[in-house]
Amino acid sequence: MSAIRWGILSTGNMARQFVEDFQYSQGGILKAVCSRQQKDAESFAGEFGLEYAYSSLDNMLEKGQVDIVYIASPHSHHYDAAMTAIRAGIPVLCEKPMTLTLQETEALYEAADKAGVFLMEALWSRFNPAIAEAVDMVRQGRIGEVKSVQANFGFAADVPDSHRLLNPALGGGALLDVGIYPLFLSLLMLGDVKKVQSRVETGATGVDLYEDIWLEHEEGRTSSLTASIDRYLPNTAVISGSKGYIEFPSHWFAARSLRYYREGEEAEWYSFDFPGNGWHFEATHVNECLLSGQTKSPVYTPEDSIRLAATVDCLLAQWKS
Numbered sequence: 615m616s617a618i619r620w621g622i623l624s625t626g627n628m629a630r631q632f633v634e635d636f637q638y639s640q641g642g643i644l645k646a647v648c649s650r651q652q653k654d655a656e657s658f659a660g661e662f663g664l665e666y667a668y669s670s671l672d673n674m675l676e677k678g679q680v681d682i683v684y685i686a687s688p689h690s691h692h693y694d695a696a697m698t699a700i701r702a703g704i705p706v707l708c709e710k711p712m713t714l715t716l717q718e719t720e721a722l723y724e725a726a727d728k729a730g731v732f733l734m735e736a737l738w739s740r741f742n743p744a745i746a747e748a749v750d751m752v753r754q755g756r757i758g759e760v761k762s763v764q765a766n767f768g769f770a771a772d773v774p775d776s777h778r779l780l781n782p783a784l785g786g787g788a789l790l791d792v793g794i795y796p797l798f799l800s801l802l803m804l805g806d807v808k809k810v811q812s813r814v815e816t817g818a819t820g821v822d823l824y825e826d827i828w829l830e831h832e833e834g835r836t837s838s839l840t841a842s843i844d845r846y847l848p849n850t851a852v853i854s855g856s857k858g859y860i861e862f863p864s865h866w867f868a869a870r871s872l873r874y875y876r877e878g879e880e881a882e883w884y885s886f887d888f889p890g891n892g893w894h895f896e897a898t899h900v901n902e903c904l905l906s907g908q909t910k911s912p913v914y915t916p917e918d919s920i921r922l923a924a925t926v927d928c929l930l931a932q933w934k935s
């Protein structure tokens with residue numbers, strides 16, 4: 615295989631951004647797109663120079679034209695699409711959150727494992743160079759013992775109630791859309807969660823609009839996280855350790871810089887220059903995995919994805935009771 619041939623599912627906002635950044639990735643080629651409407655698939659294919667356009671996922675998968683499908687439909691539609699692809703033996707990069715429940719996420723990884731098919735949640739921030747640098751710093755002990763994470767992600771969504779952000783039938787709510795990012799950073803830096811506490815504000819459609827989340831990890835490590843879709847937050851993050859800290863300025867999940875402080879030294883800025891918004895890093899990683907015959911990402915693993923889904927499940931259960 616010389617280049618991984620990609621099929622894109624859905625033609626919404628995220629699909630467009632991914633395809634626009636794809637030009638900066640390596641090892642793959644955009645081949646096909648599938649939309650609910652054939653005309654939308656054709657228009658997307660025409661705009662981005664894709665060879666094939668479909669209005670049925672089955673058709674896109676069965677023609678032997680794609681080596682992977684990138685799922686960018688609303689969260690509520692991820693499970694069925696991913697399962698369809700896995701059953702067809704086609705690898706999957708699935709937008710976050712992988713599904714609406716822990717049970718569904720586990721079922722997908724189990725099916726992928728049994729079938730020997732690659733499956734990864736598109737937690738693109740894990741492949742951002744500034745976040746990768748922070749992981750290295752932490753592993754090298756450069757901030758000493760890591761003790762806490764503070765992170766937030768929020769904006770005020772100006773959308774109708776039917777939009778996927780507010781519509782419960784499409785998996786609406788702040789947690790599933792943006793809250794998973796602070797959770798991801800906390801799990802990445804501090805590991806397993808022992809205790810979950812939270813405070814939520816719910817909107818007229820019944821979905822969560824704002825939440826404060828406090829996590830207790832092993833050995834007394836803690837996370838303080840906030841997510842919202844009804845107000846603006848600074849979108850910043852800090853990882854604190856016994857010898858220093860790593861601070862990400864706004865839009866930490868797509869960071870282009872970080873500030874590193876170590877006791878007794880001047881704080882230092884690290885900058886990372888890259889084109890686009892950074893979605894190409896995960897695409898390149900997936901291509902590398904597939905070209906080397908791996909069925910699991912060694913960087914954002916099934917276990918990472920399942921642990922994230924378990925924490926989300928726990929929060930949603932708290933808010934229901």
Ligand SMILES: NC(=O)c1ccc[n+]([C@@H]2O[C@H](COP(=O)([O-])OP(=O)(O)OC[C@H]3O[C@@H](n4cnc5c(N)ncnc54)[C@H](OP(=O)(O)O)[C@@H]3O)[C@@H](O)[C@H]2O)c1
Pocket residue numbers: 624625626627628629648649650651654686687688689691709710711736738778784790791
């Ligand atoms: N990684 C990131 O940074 C990031 C950023 C934004 C969103 N996302 C994720 O990407 C996914 C899509 O988000 P988005 O912002 O692209 O959403 P969007 O703009 O609303 O697009 C979703 C697309 O899904 C398709 N679709 C299928 N069934 C639908 C239904 N019942 N209602 C509405 N659309 C339906 C539509 O495409 P067709 O008409 O072509 O079928 C629609 O354009 C979400 O899971 C979200 O969490 C990730």
